[in-house]
Amino acid sequence: MTDHKKFVTTASGVIQHDHNHDGIDRRGFLKCMAWAGTGAVFVAEAGVLKSTALGAEVGSSRKHGNRLSFVQISDSHMGFNKPANPDVVGTLKAAVDKINALPDSPDFILHTGDITHLSTPEQFDTVDQILKSTNKEVFFVPGEHDVLNDDGAMFRERYFKNSKGSGWYSFDKNGAHFVGLVNVMNLKAGGLGNLGHEQLEWLEDDLRAVKHSTPVVVFAHIPLWTVYPQWGWGTDDGAQALSYLKKFGSVTVLNGHIHQTMQKVEGNVTFHTACSTAFPQPAPGKGEGPGPMKVPADQLRKVLGITDVNYVQRRHALALVDSSLA
Amino acid sequence: MLNTRTVLFALGSLALTLALVLHSRTATGQAAQPTTEIKVDNFTFSPETLTVPANSTVTWTNKDDVPHVIASTDGLFRSKGLDTDDHYSFKFTKPGTYNYFCSIHPKMTGKIVVQ
Ligand SMILES: [Cu+2]
Numbered sequence: 205m206t207d208h209k210k211f212v213t214t215a216s217g218v219i220q221h222d223h224n225h226d227g228i229d230r231r232g233f234l235k236c237m238a239w240a241g242t243g244a245v246f247v248a249e250a251g252v253l254k255s256t257a258l259g260a261e262v263g264s265s266r267k268h269g270n271r272l273s274f275v276q277i278s279d280s281h282m283g284f285n286k287p288a289n290p291d292v293v294g295t296l297k298a299a300v301d302k303i304n305a306l307p308d309s310p311d312f313i314l315h316t317g318d319i320t321h322l323s324t325p326e327q328f329d330t331v332d333q334i335l336k337s338t339n340k341e342v343f344f345v346p347g348e349h350d351v352l353n354d355d356g357a358m359f360r361e362r363y364f365k366n367s368k369g370s371g372w373y374s375f376d377k378n379g380a381h382f383v384g385l386v387n388v389m390n391l392k393a394g395g396l397g398n399l400g401h402e403q404l405e406w407l408e409d410d411l412r413a414v415k416h417s418t419p420v421v422v423f424a425h426i427p428l429w430t431v432y433p434q435w436g437w438g439t440d441d442g443a444q445a446l447s448y449l450k451k452f453g454s455v456t457v458l459n460g461h462i463h464q465t466m467q468k469v470e471g472n473v474t475f476h477t478a479c480s481t482a483f484p485q486p487a488p489g490k491g492e493g494p495g496p497m498k499v500p501a502d503q504l505r506k507v508l509g510i511t512d513v514n515y516v517q518r519r520h521a522l523a524l525v526d527s528s529l530a
Numbered sequence: 531m532l533n534t535r536t537v538l539f540a541l542g543s544l545a546l547t548l549a550l551v552l553h554s555r556t557a558t559g560q561a562a563q564p565t566t567e568i569k570v571d572n573f574t575f576s577p578e579t580l581t582v583p584a585n586s587t588v589t590w591t592n593k594d595d596v597p598h599v600i601a602s603t604d605g606l607f608r609s610k611g612l613d614t615d616d617h618y619s620f621k622f623t624k625p626g627t628y629n630y631f632c633s634i635h636p637k638m639t640g641k642i643v644v645q
Contacts, residue, residue: 284595286595286614288595321596321597322597322611322613323611348634348635349596349597349634352597352599352610352611352634353610353611388634391633391634391636392636393603393629393630393631393636393639394631394636394637394639395636395637396636396637433637434637435573435637436635436636436637492572493572493573493574494573495572495573495594495595495596496595496596
């Protein structure tokens with residue numbers, strides 16, 4: 205399997221142009237600003253995760269066996285109808301069409317929250333209906349827009365009757381361990397996203413039983429790493445959660461919320477944020493605020509960006525992987 | 531003779547007119563008092579600190595394309611999710627300082643000072 209791993213810094217590589225020395229790939233999100241209506245595909249072989257833009261060739265990896273492949277979509281904001289995208293149904297359907305057109309069908313879908321814009325049953329129904337045509341199992345975590353009026357009661361009733369606390373859970377798929385976290389509830393005035401003591405304790409306990417060689421994927425709505433605290437793009441106790449992940453060889457953290465791709469590698473952990481299927485938001489500090497950003501209509505769907513995924517093997521710093529898996 | 535009634539009516543009209551004039555003066559006087567409106571715009575409360583006399587009703591209006599939730603930090607009041615142009619009002623009866631924030635965008639904070 206090792207021959208499938210390539211350590212290449214590509215033109216779309218990660219953290220190549222880190223002029224601000226904060227580990228954030230600004231070229232990555234510039235691309236993404238013109239990229240909506242898409243998701244990212246992840247393919248893991250031999251414990252290595254990589255991603256590619258939806259619609260790009262994934263290559264046929266199925267023949268190699270022991271394969272894990274899934275799609276991350278995020279921030280569908282069903283019910284949003286403002287100029288930044290008057291047709292969020294259309295763009296979510298476009299994302300689904302891309303998933304269905306993948307030559308190598310993914311095993312399941314992760315939705316990293318803000319499924320709806322206003323937490324109404326009708327908005328949840330619409331998304332469920334649209335995603336049904338993928339015939340894939342979908343794993344959700346809530347965004348703050350999904351828990352507006354009831355602290356997430358409706359969300360849990362729909363998706364996680366048996367989840368813990370405010371809705372966190374874990375599962376194993378094809379040799380990888382997945383953890384869905386909730387960081388959009390019980391937020392403190394002046395603060396960022398929040399996991400809370402109870403969830404952190406559960407996480408520490410949950411990971412205790414997982415072998416250190418097992419690839420771990422952690423997904424949550426708000427970035428668990430600090431992207432831009434001035435706009436609330438981070439999680440107050442995210443570092444505590446990440447400290448439990450240090451012992452694992454391969455950790456991938458997938459988030460949404462900021463409506464643009466951003467990637468960072470820190471030790472054994474690869475951080476990645478997904479684009480929205482609904483509307484873009486400005487790059488950190490580049491607009492007046494973190495709200496919906498209007499781009500020319502023909503740009504909204506047309507340009508598909510690339511989500512390269514990076515990973516780190518053992519302790520090698522900033523090892524990057526090309527999107528070609530062949 | 532005709533017209534006790536007419537006279538009375540006229541007097542009544544005069545009284546009514548006076549009352550209206552007086553009332554509108556009072557209304558003008560009220561309008562000159564500090565505003566009790568808070569605009570929620572671009573993820574900011576403006577004004578961020580609002581000072582009002584006791585028994586004022588403060589109204590928040592969301593001018594953003596995304597919803598906000600007005601919540602006092604001590605749990606005294608909390609709105610539903612306010613969509614674009616939705617309002618939320620709360621009456622402050624007792625003097626004091628009331629800190630609040632948006633419970634889904636907690637970086638957004640504000641303060642009502644009731645005198
Ligand atoms: Cu808000």
